[in-house]
Amino acid sequence: GAGVSQTPSNKVTEKGKYVELRCDPISGHTALYWYRQSLGQGPEFLIYFQGTGAADDSGLPNDRFFAVRPEGSVSTLKIQRTERGDSAVYLCASSLNRSRAGANVLTFGAGSRLTVL
């Protein structure tokens, strides 16, 4: 597609529920990233995929958070037993090629705004 597509754009859920957020990266981009942006803050790194595998998941806050990218394209961020503190905008980004370190430009989607009541 022309850009990074994220669905849903808005999700309201109750504390304790399970949510899935989907990211469709730019066609041909092998690298995919999830960031989280809390109100009034800059985005914070969650996880990075190169192809199908999670190359770095060190930013996931705890084991309630999990992400997959089974076919190396679309990715799903999964949050179990949601808490009010999980409320934030979850941003997905993709990039073409990580092998040339200086040229790795991330293109972000519009984000999925999660509100946990």
Add this chain to the structure above:
Amino acid sequence: QKEVEQDPGPLSVPEGAIVSLNCTYSNSAFQYFMWYRQYSRKGPELLMYTYSSGNKEDGRFTAQVDKSSKYISLFIRDSQPSDSATYLCAMRTGGSNYKLTFGKGTLLTVNP
């Protein structure tokens, strides 16, 4: 102390003004410096990308990096109402080309 500090503003200027935005950082391993623009309810959009110290100009935008002071700046000349957005600085080390560390962002309003 956070790795990247950025005054959140808000900053309000008249149309045509020169805008100066800046960030300081503490991690001397940062080598790549970026400025993103984020409109309300949108994702961050890359404006400028610089490596190491020096200046880089692109149209009305100039990015400056002073690694000795751990200080980066973005200047906007002839500011326009369409420049009204949140400006985020971001940076990363040479060893990690995907893990960006962002500032909080500065909310800029350019008044017509």
